[in-house]
Amino acid sequence: MTAPVSNGIPVSVRKLRKSYGSHVVLESLSLEIAAGELFVMMGPSGSGKSVFLRHLIGLEEPDSGEIEVAGQRVSSEVVESPHRLAMVFQTGGLLNSLTVEENVGLYLREHRLKPPAEITRVVAEKLSLVQLGVEDGAKYPAELSGGMRKRVAIARALVVEPQLILYDEPTSELDPLVALTIGREIVNLNRRMGATTVVVTHDRDLAFGIADRIAFLAEGRLLALGTPAEVRQSSEPLIQRFLAAEFK
Numbered sequence: 001m002t003a004p005v006s007n008g009i010p011v012s013v014r015k016l017r018k019s020y021g022s023h024v025v026l027e028s029l030s031l032e033i034a035a036g037e038l039f040v041m042m043g044p045s046g047s048g049k050s051v052f053l054r055h056l057i058g059l060e061e062p063d064s065g066e067i068e069v070a071g072q073r074v075s076s077e078v079v080e081s082p083h084r085l086a087m088v089f090q091t092g093g094l095l096n097s098l099t100v101e102e103n104v105g106l107y108l109r110e111h112r113l114k115p116p117a118e119i120t121r122v123v124a125e126k127l128s129l130v131q132l133g134v135e136d137g138a139k140y141p142a143e144l145s146g147g148m149r150k151r152v153a154i155a156r157a158l159v160v161e162p163q164l165i166l167y168d169e170p171t172s173e174l175d176p177l178v179a180l181t182i183g184r185e186i187v188n189l190n191r192r193m194g195a196t197t198v199v200v201t202h203d204r205d206l207a208f209g210i211a212d213r214i215a216f217l218a219e220g221r222l223l224a225l226g227t228p229a230e231v232r233q234s235s236e237p238l239i240q241r242f243l244a245a246e247f248k
């Protein structure tokens, strides 16, 4: 099987600010993510990680500031991105009434992007990329373990051959061993496909296990941004408390 080639694209965020009513969620967030990088945003629950991710694909409109993907401004007003973006949602978002195969192939079928035989081939290829077999394709989401459901959600995101792939809490509700294998999958896919990868998580082991760089978000501000070793050495008390697992 030939690995699909997808060139990652850079992301640039400048002075992003977002509030809901009087609640300021993101203060003035600036960061650059390089093409092909595996970038992790870590931070406590409620710190604004999911809100940040939603901005990258235009699901949210900033109060101010700019987001560019491959040099093009992202806005909720632009319906179709010229780039191939994919998001693995925190809840997986699989349709329970459809089989694994149908879930993974749904986008291609609905948009009539490929003939049926080709869709079958692509679906099998994406399932095998996340270590699922053809026999799993006939199952329904309810018949799968939590880890398998995450894998299906990832396979579904891969059908667009993403240049930028976003994962929201990919290890939530998984036991530590399964979380570890999902982390490895994310790294493997990043290295094989070259897509720029952004993971948001409050899973410390995942963040430090997979990231090229980590941004630590708390109360809408970046407290640290650097390699895992640099972030680990941060003198910020909040980061040290978080790393000591004093809270989630």
Ligand SMILES: Nc1ncnc2c1ncn2[C@@H]1O[C@H](COP(=O)(O)OP(=O)(O)OP(=O)(O)O)[C@@H](O)[C@H]1O
Binding pocket: 020, 025, 043, 044, 045, 046, 047, 048, 049, 050, 051, 052, 169, 201, 202
């Ligand atoms: N649509 C919305 N309307 C109002 N407030 C919102 C909305 N979306 C998010 N928020 C608020 O923004 C804050 C950050 O939410 P967000 O979901 O980004 O947190 P998070 O870091 O992803 O947390 P978790 O780790 O629990 O997933 C929270 O206080 C949340 O209540």
Ligand SMILES: [Mg+2]
Binding pocket: 049, 050, 051, 090, 168, 169
């Ligand atoms: Mg979240």
